[in-house]
Amino acid sequence: MNQVVINDTTLRDGEQAAGVAFNLEEKIAIAKFLDAIGVPEIEIGIAAMGAAEQQAIATIVDLNLQAHLLGWNRAVISDIQASIACGLKRVHISIPVSAIQIGAKFQGNWQLVLQKLQDSLNFALDQGLFVSVGGEDSSRADEQFLLDTVLAAQEWGASRFRFCDTVGILDPFTTHDKVKKLVTSLSIPVEMHTHNDFGLATANALAGIKAGALSVNTTVNGLGERAGNAALEEVVMALKHLSKIDLGIDTRRLLEISQLVATASGYNLPPWKAIVGENTFAHESGIHAHGVMQNPHTYEPFAPEEIGQERRLVVGKHSGRHLLSNVLQQHGIILNSEETQSVLNAVRQESTQKKRSLTTQELLSLVGVKQ
Ligand SMILES: CC(=O)SCCNC(=O)CCNC(=O)[C@H](O)C(C)(C)COP(=O)(O)OP(=O)(O)OC[C@H]1O[C@@H](n2cnc3c(N)ncnc32)[C@H](O)[C@@H]1OP(=O)(O)O
Numbered sequence: 001m002n003q004v005v006i007n008d009t010t011l012r013d014g015e016q017a018a019g020v021a022f023n024l025e026e027k028i029a030i031a032k033f034l035d036a037i038g039v040p041e042i043e044i045g046i047a048a049m050g051a052a053e054q055q056a057i058a059t060i061v062d063l064n065l066q067a068h069l070l071g072w073n074r075a076v077i078s079d080i081q082a083s084i085a086c087g088l089k090r091v092h093i094s095i096p097v098s099a100i101q102i103g104a105k106f107q108g109n110w111q112l113v114l115q116k117l118q119d120s121l122n123f124a125l126d127q128g129l130f131v132s133v134g135g136e137d138s139s140r141a142d143e144q145f146l147l148d149t150v151l152a153a154q155e156w157g158a159s160r161f162r163f164c165d166t167v168g169i170l171d172p173f174t175t176h177d178k179v180k181k182l183v184t185s186l187s188i189p190v191e192m193h194t195h196n197d198f199g200l201a202t203a204n205a206l207a208g209i210k211a212g213a214l215s216v217n218t219t220v221n222g223l224g225e226r227a228g229n230a231a232l233e234e235v236v237m238a239l240k241h242l243s244k245i246d247l248g249i250d251t252r253r254l255l256e257i258s259q260l261v262a263t264a265s266g267y268n269l270p271p272w273k274a275i276v277g278e279n280t281f282a283h284e285s286g287i288h289a290h291g292v293m294q295n296p297h298t299y300e301p302f303a304p305e306e307i308g309q310e311r312r313l314v315v316g317k318h319s320g321r322h323l324l325s326n327v328l329q330q331h332g333i334i335l336n337s338e339e340t341q342s343v344l345n346a347v348r349q350e351s352t353q354k355k356r357s358l359t360t361q362e363l364l365s366l367v368g369v370k371q
């Protein structure tokens, strides 16, 4: 299998999440971090948005990162001129490809859309740029029209095609079928761009890769339009552990970049967020904690250190004797069986009342230890 690459779009689709607006420092920090952990390509913004965005793009270009930097454009020559003015050498040109999108935006005039693509593509190629072409709403497009469009883009000189499940309506099986058809008919690589409206963005990205896609769009924390995109941390870890594809990303810093983007976006993650949520390596339930204390693999799919996280054993409503004794022993407290059960009952009561697990201090004061 050829090497699969990440093209992270936290700074473009990620920032399109309603209510998210990164400032220049945050954009620079995110771009540098993505580069530092080995993300090979970063979609850094939309120059057509105006002066502030152009300044941010140009500043990131000037950082001379290892990663390839890509700018997002409509099939509009002035958009591409704006990208060029920022110093970008790679541009992505997007056109709508489904009947519903072409109907709403171009009154159903698909010839006009193709003409705009050809004109803007020619313009970008004349400037010596690498050009990726995106099919907005590829998943709802007529399959023959989509294929004809992509074949035309390939013939006109596009270097890659982005298959977009713009409204996240695919499942992994349908994704695999659709992407396989494209991959077998094209000589340029296919890139996956999947949305999470039904919670399937990562699964669909993986299905596309299994079908032969060689590039995948991600965003840190899955940030993005509506329910978001395929999450960088999920795609990287699922490919590594489930598909045995190591992308060479420094996974030990995934938690750190997740926290950076969460802060910059102004949105905290739910504790159960896959890979980077604060509970992904926390064990409270008696049976789980007992198992983990014998062998962490009983209830952990990989070691927490692999993403820069730490394991936590937490005493709460669902805890059992083994966990409780273990925690108390760490504080020099050894109880007999009856005493342990009585503390456990008190833990259940207090935890239910407080609607959370207990801090060590709260546990110790239940046992009568003064701190
Ligand atoms: C699925 C996606 O995520 S696509 C990316 C979406 N991202 C964004 O929209 C964020 C950044 N966007 C912006 O800042 C603005 O929308 C701009 C600068 C691109 C355009 O702004 P405005 O000129 O004010 O237009 P507005 O956003 O209201 O409407 C979009 C226009 O682009 C046109 N358009 C939409 N998609 C495309 C396309 N792929 N190629 C060419 N034109 C397009 C629409 O038909 C409409 O054209 P019109 O002004 O001639 O009617």
Ligand SMILES: O=C(O)CCC(=O)C(=O)O
Pocket: 013, 092, 093, 094, 095, 133, 134, 135, 136, 137, 162, 164, 165, 166, 167, 193, 195
């Ligand atoms: O890049 C494109 O072509 C469109 C990307 C996009 O954000 C989407 O379709 O959801």
